[in-house]
Amino acid sequence: MTASSIPATLGFSVFGTGPEPVLVLHDWLGDQSNYDTLLPHLDGAAFTYAFVDLRGYGHSKHLRGDYTIDEIAIDCLGVADALGWSRFHVIGHSMTGMATQRLAADAPSRIKSAVAVCPISAAGNRLSTEATAFFALTCENDDAFRRLVKFVTAGAPDDWVDAKLRRNREEVAVECRRRYLDMMTTTDFSDEVHGLTTPWLVIVGDRDAGLDAEAMKATFLAWHPNAQLAEMKDCGHYPMQTIAPAFASLVETFLRTHAD
Template sequence: MKVPLEIRPGSDAGLGYVKYGNGPVHVLVMHDWLGDHASYDAVVPWLDGHALTYVFVDLRGYGQSIALTGEFTVEEIAADCLTLADQLGWGRFHVIGHSMTGMITQHIAADAPSRVTSAIAVCPVSAAGNRLSPEALTFFASTVDDDNALRRLFKFVSGGLSDEWADSKVQHSRATVAPACRRPYLDMLVTANFVDDVQGLATPFLVMVGDNDPGLDAKAMQRTFLAWHPNAELHVIPDCGHYPMQACPRYFATVVERFLKRHTT
């Protein structure tokens, strides 16, 4: 039996999203700084849409929410996502975040601990932010407008994915990420610091990293997520960089769903 797919554009009423599945277990999935919900497209065929319902949300300025403006802050993202969960009628749900939105999984869990069943942080920036050197920040900032710089960044963090993948990634990013939100979200992820609000959270966390991700490795996770969250566990994905949902979608889906189903009550 075919599993339904629903697309809702963003509006003044809330964020846009793509929904997959009709199961009783609810999962809110967030994207990274440089892509929208479509970053997970390759994973969808491997998901159990009969047991779970996935909502791949687009933050303000991305994808189905590309026309939505805002303050582009951690607090705004978390509030928007909780409002969306309310609109969906979800009392309890799991949350998944990638890279920039890894920290948002922590913020949502801190804001609504009774509602978040578990959280998965994929190659995540933590609640401590990503403190870049001046040179690195200059380079990251250049990717906002410079396609060649963005291509170099994708190649650097991908763990060996092809030039064709990087070219396609650049084209998709430029088409689905509003220019006005790119630098504000970068400023957010490098300056955020709400560690005191998340230390000791009992929420079960799965932290996933690729063993070829040059910036967000297992040691960084030991110092952050695993040090702060008593129920956190680490999974290192072999032969993978910063985009496991695209590099190894079947493997990624298997690890994610094994954890979600283990923590579903």
């Protein structure tokens, strides 16, 4: 995978040289390196993957902005333009699940298909006052961060959690952490996505508390006539890291179905 950046666009890394372009987005807690474990299992002859860092993350850590869903969509289309992609697939994880919907609403003719992994939807993730305070605490408090990761992974090993913490503190700008949390918990553009005919694969882990199959049935599957749900077994919030071979197979089977 080779790192790239083009002036005025997000930083990204490219893997593969195949004819089917795929834009890949990360979650709130981590940058594009979330997908490093996945790379050996991807078909680089069939697909070209661009792993993007949002403003404030990884290769884009220096970029400041408004940290809104509209900005994310504009930035992602800028990366696609820079790569010469007129049409492409998009994968979003957790926070950027809603970005797959924003992109499909804003540029429906450009999105071949979308994969939403353990996603927050266009309706946002409404939290109680207590939960909001806890999530905000994770932006600075290491113990709170560890507790959150343990919760969404159903008790991942300590060394794995600590590695995710170190990466977050090194590669996610302090300025953006709370702003993206505000985006996730206050955004609602669900009225703009009802009826979108983009093909969606919605993936959840059976051990991911909160963002479960029932939540997806009430959002993505209720709104999008061409959405399908896949529940991965013995899996929490990070299937691309914890069960990479099965995740790659599931995703690429879907992408091939919607290739040109």
